[in-house]
Amino acid sequence: MDAKNPLAAIRQYIDAFNKGDVKNMGATFAEDAAILDGMAPHLWLGSTATQDWYRDVLIEGEHHGASGYFVTLGEPLHNVTTDDAAYVVVPTTMTFNVKGRQVTQTGAKFIVALRKVTDGWRIAAWAWAKGTAA
Structure with a gap:
């Protein structure tokens, strides 16, 4: 894992999400993440939070005919690091397909709290504030 700064850890998580790489999504998370x-x-919650969430995303997507999720990060609106804690808010754009139509x-905003551990930054918690779809 090459998460030398908080934003790098977030980018690694989103890159893994965009590839459907649940293992690397989980590698960016703290053991007690939310x-x-x-x-x-x-x-x-917990060590399998990201895997459990992603599984639920796919189930929900199947229910609505949605697939092909891809998130693009903008420039952080907040990027505050204090010692071994960080808070980052990043505007995002997500594209996906619903029943064959691109949306x-x-x-949207991706709000992330991180903590620094011995081998880099880990996501302690994240929240997604939904945007508008067109």
């Missing part, structure tokens, strides 16, 4: 999302059950969601 995910807060608008999709039920809304909260995922672009703009104006």
Whole structure:
């Protein structure tokens, strides 16, 4: 893992998400991490939070005919690091397909709290504030 700064850890997570690489998504997470999302059950906790959340994304997507998720990160709105803790808010754009039609969601925010451990930064928690779809 090459997460030498908080933003690098976030980019690694999003790159893994875009590739559907659940193993590398999990590698960016702290053991006691949390995910807060608008999709039920809304909260995922612990060492398998990212894997459990991703599984639920795919199930929800199948239910709605959605697939092909791809997130693009903008420039951070907040990027604050204090010792071994960081808080980053990044505007995002997500594209995906719904029943064969491409949808672009703009104006979303990816809010991430991170902590530094001996071998780099790990995501301690993240939340997604949904944008508008067109």
